[in-house]
Amino acid sequence: MKEFNDLAEFKPAQIAELLQLAKQLEESPEPRALEGKVLALLFLSPSLRTLASFQAAMTRLGGGSFVISPDMSIHGLETRPGIVMDGAAAEHIREAVPVIASYGDAIGIRAFAERRNLEDDLADKEYMALRKLCDIPLINMESAINHPCQSLADWKTMDDLGIPINGGKFVLTWAFHPRALPLAVPAATVHMAAMRGMNVTVLRPDGFELPDSVMHKARKAAAESGGLVEETSDRASALNGAHVVYAKSWSATQHY
Amino acid sequence: MKEFNDLAEFKPAQIAELLQLAKQLEESPEPRALEGKVLALLFLSPSLRTLASFQAAMTRLGGGSFVISPDMSIHGLETRPGIVMDGAAAEHIREAVPVIASYGDAIGIRAFAERRNLEDDLADKEYMALRKLCDIPLINMESAINHPCQSLADWKTMDDLGIPINGGKFVLTWAFHPRALPLAVPAATVHMAAMRGMNVTVLRPDGFELPDSVMHKARKAAAESGGLVEETSDRASALNGAHVVYAKSWSATQHY
Amino acid sequence: MKEFNDLAEFKPAQIAELLQLAKQLEESPEPRALEGKVLALLFLSPSLRTLASFQAAMTRLGGGSFVISPDMSIHGLETRPGIVMDGAAAEHIREAVPVIASYGDAIGIRAFAERRNLEDDLADKEYMALRKLCDIPLINMESAINHPCQSLADWKTMDDLGIPINGGKFVLTWAFHPRALPLAVPAATVHMAAMRGMNVTVLRPDGFELPDSVMHKARKAAAESGGLVEETSDRASALNGAHVVYAKSWSATQHY
Incomplete structure (x- = not known):
């Protein structure tokens, strides 16, 4: 399974390839490259740039996306691990994620820091737990301790500016x-x-x-x-x- | 008008055809089959699987969809029949549905049981009233007493599992x-x-x-x-x- | 930059061309005309028809769109000018609009009347301020004192009805x-x-x-x-x- 969790998991040459691909797509758009392909976007935390840019990117490549977030028209999603499900939430995130992933060719997940326990956030505990539930290519759209897409974009901006x-x-x-x-x-x-x-x-x-x-x-x-x-x-x-x-x-x- | 309200309205041979089509699309995707086509998705009740899968399906077939639900950025929708519209809701569902349908080639509607009157729910009174307002192909995405898409998917799963x-x-x-x-x-x-x-x-x-x-x-x-x-x-x-x-x-x- | 803010900015011949184009697309759909193109849709005020029709239109032309509104899964957007940002809103609309626009080939903005000051609303002060922040083609999806898309549609309806x-x-x-x-x-x-x-x-x-x-x-x-x-x-x-x-x-x- 392909994953984009952390720039540290890539070699500099691989980063260079990604940036080269981005430059190439800027110069020669490929509006049919991802024809019929679906990116599932799960926002467990709020977003503006990422919400817009990922949807726009899929359209630019000829595919599409769908957005799921707990404050949309969905049953409540319980995110706490090991909880008894006797409240308002109709579904646990542990069950929801594989379902959402099953409808996509790739999935992006955003899950901010819980800010309850520093060690957990430094270890990216929540994101790592969600990551295990996916069996399709996964993109980290910001976790407790990482934001690799923003970092890659910043890298590109610095390249563009010389x-x-x-x-x-x-x-x-x-x-x-x-x-x-x-x-x-x-x-x-x-x-x-x-x-x-x-x-x-x-x-x-x-x-x-x-x-x-x-x-x-x-x-x-x-x-x-x-x-x-x-x-x-x-x-x-x-x-x-x-x-x-x-x-x-x-x-x-x-x-x- | 084509409708998918209830498996009981189909003959077994028609069900078999639908399942055959699904199998065929799994094996040979057709990412341009619904080019330029629009599926309107009206969720009067919460959803996760249906919300994701219908949007994904339209993308896979090269078309697109839009989602309308009362808790989105829309004026409030009044759903009670025969009500005086002097409250916060800007629009009655009886007027909204034909408008929403006018922008689609087909429409999916979800409207859960109201759980006020058993006879009404068994007769699918609310869904049947909404159904009359549509003049484009209609899909029942779960009504008070039916959920034909889930049943068709379950049928397919059983076939797949032998x-x-x-x-x-x-x-x-x-x-x-x-x-x-x-x-x-x-x-x-x-x-x-x-x-x-x-x-x-x-x-x-x-x-x-x-x-x-x-x-x-x-x-x-x-x-x-x-x-x-x-x-x-x-x-x-x-x-x-x-x-x-x-x-x-x-x-x-x-x-x- | 192309703009569609007010019918008054168009000559009758240009309106006639737009209506002719609409008629032509009704008769001969062009489902690849906007392949890979993105329309950013910013709803600072509620919507039903516009929310549905703009998304549907982009799909019909082979492109796509994304919707941003303050009540979605985004950080709060502050809309008051000159405000100290020490509250719950994570971002000011003055910063958000250029960002949202940067992901689109064109942008539609809805911003209803604030109804605090008649002169401001008659001068379309809020919309004009937002307009200055965009450097891509802009569509007025209803401002304090204008609704040119609805007016154009009404014009077309009257033509269609003779x-x-x-x-x-x-x-x-x-x-x-x-x-x-x-x-x-x-x-x-x-x-x-x-x-x-x-x-x-x-x-x-x-x-x-x-x-x-x-x-x-x-x-x-x-x-x-x-x-x-x-x-x-x-x-x-x-x-x-x-x-x-x-x-x-x-x-x-x-x-x-």
Whole structure:
């Protein structure tokens, strides 16, 4: 089964192939490539860009999609594992996912962090459980700790803009937001920029350090790509010479 | 006008043709067969499988669909007949249905049992009223007392699994559910299995007898197909030798 | 950028071309004309006909569409201008619209009257602000003071029914509704009938006069088309000899 869960599961050459395919489709659209093909889209969490872009993409390729989300006209979906089903929800997500997948040639799933237990979210526990229920090609449309499609799109945007790889400086800076936000985008972004071979700086206030496992994964990618990953709370030095400043909010993990 | 309201309106040879067509499309997809064709999908009741599968089916055949349901971004739809329209609902379903149908080549309608009056639900009063408003091919996506698409799919599944017709034993067994559920699926299922020519046993506790009209219709189908329909509360004898055990909940009609 | 905001922006010959194209597509469908093309549909206000017909139209032409509305599975959209984003809404419409547009070849936007300030609604302030955010072909799916697609469809219906242009009498009559309704449809309708060259009578009770700017625009269209626009509260004389009676409710502007 083909899966697109995490950029870390791909070699740089495979990423390059995907980006080359995207460029090729931009230049020479193939409006019959996926004729008769169906992408199932399961949104367990809200969306705007992904909701629009995945549907648009299938149309551009001549196929189609359908969207399922718990707040649509469906019976309630229970998402808690091991629960007694005696409430309003008519169906458990563990049963619903294989059913939804059975109608598609591929499936995209979005399932945000539950923000109940940091270890669970860092291990992407919920998404990994859903992943096991699918037997068709699967795309991660944002999980607790990953957002590979956004990262791939960011990679492409930097290519399109001519942002250098070797010597390119990428600053992921923490930004204020009224609500505590998940770790998925910052974790995916820092890894992506490191995998791209850039000099990556995570700029964040004290207390907003990204988890060790996130930084370790990014540093590992940098070691392979010839990139670099640094962390600082010093804004002036971080922003000095930056090619890209990527502003994003995330919550302090000690308050998880 | 072509309609797919009830398996009982088809002859066994027509059912066989539909199943043959399904098999043929599985083996040789026809992704341009319904090019430019539109299926209108009206969900007055919640759905998961039907919502996904009908949209997927239209894509597979090269056409498309649109979904309308009262909890989407539409003006409220009033469904009560003969009501004064002085409330929040902007439109009556009696006016909305012909409008929705006017944009499709065919229409699917789901309208669950209202569970206010047993006679009305057994006569499928609401669905029959909606049916009269459509002048394009119509598909019953589950009404108060029928679910022909699910029954046709179940028939196909049994064919695919090699479940015998003559001599095949089909047990529809009542199962517990925390809420009182409609009669549509059990009624359609017992009729379908009887129409398929199987030996059908309805296994249910005392007090959960299916209504007389449901059993009568199933027995009539069995008489024509060479099948048999029995009813019992004796679990051991019912399950003995069963090829298929179909577990489903339904509510006791004396508490309707 | 191509836009379809207001019939007044088109010359009669261009309207005639659009109606001719519609007729031609009715007679000779072109199910591959928009192969691979995407129409983004943004519903900031509720819909039934438009929601169904735009999706159906794209399918008929071989393309596809996606629907975004604030009550779907998306992050909340803030629509108030100049607001501090410290509440539940994750995103401001000013940012969302360009993103949504970026996934389409064309975009349709519905944004009803806000009914807070009459001058703002008569100037179509909200829609004009959204319009500036789009850089792809744009279709007005009903704004505070316009509904050009409905008007074009009404024009076509009259053509199909053989309603005369010169000498044809069109009566827009105010009708009771339990709620105060926007001015978009009556304003667009009186203008359309005048632009078509008909003798238009607005029949309304005292106190329900259409705003001066609406009547002025309709009279200007009549002057160019050879039509006529009158206003009266005398039902008998208004309805006498009418070819079309168009009943619609709108609110009295002094209570705005």
